[in-house]
Amino acid sequence: TILGKDAVLTIESTNYDFIIVGGGTAGNVVANRLTENPQFNVLLLEAGPSDAGVLEIQIPFLCTHTTPQTAWDWNYTTVPQPGLNGVAIAYPRGHVLGGSSSVNCLVYTRGSRADFDRYAAHTGDDGWSWNNMLPYFKKSERFTQPSDRHNTTGQFDPTVHGFSGLNSVSLPGAATGIDDIFSAAINELGSDFAFTTDTNTGNPLGFGWAQAVIDGPTASRSSSSTGYLAAEFLSRSNLHVLLNAQVSRIFSGSLHDSSDQSLLDAQKEIVLSAGSINTPQILLNSGIGDNATLQGIGIDPVIHLPAVGMNLSDHPIITLSWLVNSSTTYDDFNRNTTILNEEIIKWQTTREGPLANGIAQHIGFVRVPDNSSIFVNTVNPTSGPNSPHFEIFVSNFLLGDTPPDGSYLSISAIMLTPGSNSRGSVSLNASLPGSPPNPFQPPIIDAGLLLSATDVPLMREAVRNILRLASAPAWRGYIMSPANSSQPSYSASDTEIESYIRENSRSAYHVVGTASMSPEGGKVGVTNPDLTLKRVRGVRIVDASVLPYVPAGHTQATVYALAERASDLIKDANVE
Numbered sequence: 154t155i156l157g158k159d160a161v162l163t164i165e166s167t168n169y170d171f172i173i174v175g176g177g178t179a180g181n182v183v184a185n186r187l188t189e190n191p192q193f194n195v196l197l198l199e200a201g202p203s204d205a206g207v208l209e210i211q212i213p214f215l216c217t218h219t220t221p222q223t224a225w226d227w228n229y230t231t232v233p234q235p236g237l238n239g240v241a242i243a244y245p246r247g248h249v250l251g252g253s254s255s256v257n258c259l260v261y262t263r264g265s266r267a268d269f270d271r272y273a274a275h276t277g278d279d280g281w282s283w284n285n286m287l288p289y290f291k292k293s294e295r296f297t298q299p300s301d302r303h304n305t306t307g308q309f310d311p312t313v314h315g316f317s318g319l320n321s322v323s324l325p326g327a328a329t330g331i332d333d334i335f336s337a338a339i340n341e342l343g344s345d346f347a348f349t350t351d352t353n354t355g356n357p358l359g360f361g362w363a364q365a366v367i368d369g370p371t372a373s374r375s376s377s378s379t380g381y382l383a384a385e386f387l388s389r390s391n392l393h394v395l396l397n398a399q400v401s402r403i404f405s406g407s408l409h410d411s412s413d414q415s416l417l418d419a420q421k422e423i424v425l426s427a428g429s430i431n432t433p434q435i436l437l438n439s440g441i442g443d444n445a446t447l448q449g450i451g452i453d454p455v456i457h458l459p460a461v462g463m464n465l466s467d468h469p470i471i472t473l474s475w476l477v478n479s480s481t482t483y484d485d486f487n488r489n490t491t492i493l494n495e496e497i498i499k500w501q502t503t504r505e506g507p508l509a510n511g512i513a514q515h516i517g518f519v520r521v522p523d524n525s526s527i528f529v530n531t532v533n534p535t536s537g538p539n540s541p542h543f544e545i546f547v548s549n550f551l552l553g554d555t556p557p558d559g560s561y562l563s564i565s566a567i568m569l570t571p572g573s574n575s576r577g578s579v580s581l582n583a584s585l586p587g588s589p590p591n592p593f594q595p596p597i598i599d600a601g602l603l604l605s606a607t608d609v610p611l612m613r614e615a616v617r618n619i620l621r622l623a624s625a626p627a628w629r630g631y632i633m634s635p636a637n638s639s640q641p642s643y644s645a646s647d648t649e650i651e652s653y654i655r656e657n658s659r660s661a662y663h664v665v666g667t668a669s670m671s672p673e674g675g676k677v678g679v680t681n682p683d684l685t686l687k688r689v690r691g692v693r694i695v696d697a698s699v700l701p702y703v704p705a706g707h708t709q710a711t712v713y714a715l716a717e718r719a720s721d722l723i724k725d726a727n728v729e
């Protein structure tokens with residue numbers, strides 16, 4: 154059942170075993186898995202509206218139209234970022250059923266084996282190791298034929314994928330004019346650019362076809378809502394979904410003074426799945442955080458957990474673009490509504506065509522050698538052997554503000570291994586001295602980007618690799634000139650590249666770590682390895698905020714797998 158906001162009073166009169174806060178990527182997985190047990194009565198509370206029928210969400214290529222500053226975005230902005238020349242950046246998060254899985258850019262990457270072995274070592278729980286998490290990646294995944302039904306033999310490794318899960322994944326669903334050129338370019342370059350069949354095996358190094366959370370047969374975005382809350386699950390009598398319902402705090406306490414607020418009880422557990430920004434916000438508003446800081450802003454401390462909202466970790470991204478000699482790039486879809494509308498009609502009638510593609514056709518992962526001068530006086534921030542330092546992906550259009558004319562190629566790099574000083578935070582905005590913050594106001598967000606000694610050198614290495622890729626002979630006659638005169642050239646100095654990086658890097662929106670897990674009994678951290686909130690009974694956190702380090706890849710696949718394991722942990726802990 155999905156209930157509108159008016160249903161609050163009905164909700165109050167009902168007895169729930171579990172209340173899940175946040176119908177996003179992780180929350181919907183948990184809602185689905187817990188309600189497999191007909192004995193469990195589950196309420197899922199989502200602050201945002203329904204995703205039903207929203208074309209911008211459904212059509213893969215329109216993913217860049219879903220944020221920032223839309224009705225499906227929390228529309229957050231960070232504080233000025235010292236690492237980005239003092240600029241405050243947009244910091245989107247999904248505010249809609251499906252959460253960020255309804256608005257993200259669909260790229261499906263899992264990170265490296267070493268990332269998960271580091272989570273296991275960090276928590277002392279081998280359940281988080283790659284070998285133990287691979288079954289959960291597979292459980293969540295349904296690898297589908299791409300929408301153009303092309304032969305995918307040799308384009309992915311079926312042994313590491315799942316084929317009967319609830320989150321659809323596929324290879325690009327429409328060929329583009331750059332596919333053959335890209336293949337020729339990586340053949341010409343070899344070494345770091347060598348072809349790899351699949352970057353999701355746990356050893357991502359190399360370049361290959363990009364996978365995305367697109368359901369091939371319907372050419373549509375697969376989100377936690379389309380998969381885990383499909384009609385067959387919503388019809389379960391023990392699953393109740395309340396939309397437009399924003400949770401202010403957990404634990405009983407006074408309401409905020411408005412008639413449309415309610416107190417709800419969970420008999421077994423509250424599961425916080427509000428994401429890396431809102432989960433710590435709810436905890437802090439509930440008096441769970443650093444005692445002195447909470448007192449300072451007029452909140453009565455309940456549990457002293459200083460790590461709440463700290464340790465925020467994220468990936469910086471940089472894009473270089475070129476004007477190209479082509480009439481088949483996707484730029485027109487982003488600047489001409491007549492052309493876009495024609496394509497939308499084609500997509501609706503055939504479930505094929507360019508709009509079935511996401512933002513990346515090709516992807517690759519590069520590791521900087523251990524003996525690089527970057528690491529002479531600093532710790533190598535890699536999670537372990539064979540783990541990449543940066544990712545490169547290729548787009549058949551200008552990723553960014555579309556110029557009024559011209560056809561473009563963009564190559565972007567994400568620096569995957571922020572150093573230990575690159576940590577931001579989520580804190581509360583105490584607007585009026587002496588009165589507690591309004592829990593419905595946005596928190597203060599610091600993304601902590603590009604603050605460590607290794608960050609810019611690794612970004613610079615990534616930019617040099619983009620330039621190497623773009624200068625492969627295969628692109629001759631295709632790439633014409635840089636799209637932007639400030640873009641560094643192949644012969645640019647380190648200083649020139651650094652200034653481009655500081656000026657143009659933005660977030661890849663892979664924020665984690667603000668309610669990190671740590672060993673049982675550990676003094677730092679927010680949750681135990683089984684994701685229970687430290688020093689509290691009956692509260693668990695299941696979302697990206699529990700990851701103590703950002704994985705070396707886009708984060709949604711990790712969140713799906715994490716939520717699948719968390720569901721098993723919750724079920725095991727609540728056997729009658």
Ligand SMILES: Cc1cc2nc3c(=O)[nH]c(=O)nc-3n(C[C@H](O)[C@H](O)[C@H](O)COP(=O)(O)OP(=O)(O)OC[C@H]3O[C@@H](n4cnc5c(N)ncnc54)[C@H](O)[C@@H]3O)c2cc1C
Pocket residue numbers: 174175176177178179180198199200201220245246247248249250251252253254256257258259260261262398399400401426427428429431432435661662663664695696697698707708709710712
């Ligand atoms: C624009 C963008 C692009 C991205 N691109 C990619 C990509 O291409 N590939 C990739 O792998 N990852 C990508 N990511 C990251 C990825 O989507 C996230 O890491 C992941 O979805 C986070 O899942 P989550 O469950 O932690 O949080 P979310 O999915 O954000 O879910 C949190 C949910 O809780 C709800 N909520 C929050 N506060 C409250 C409250 N107080 N009361 C009730 N409900 C509340 C929210 O509305 C939301 O629905 C992107 C993210 C963004 C924002």
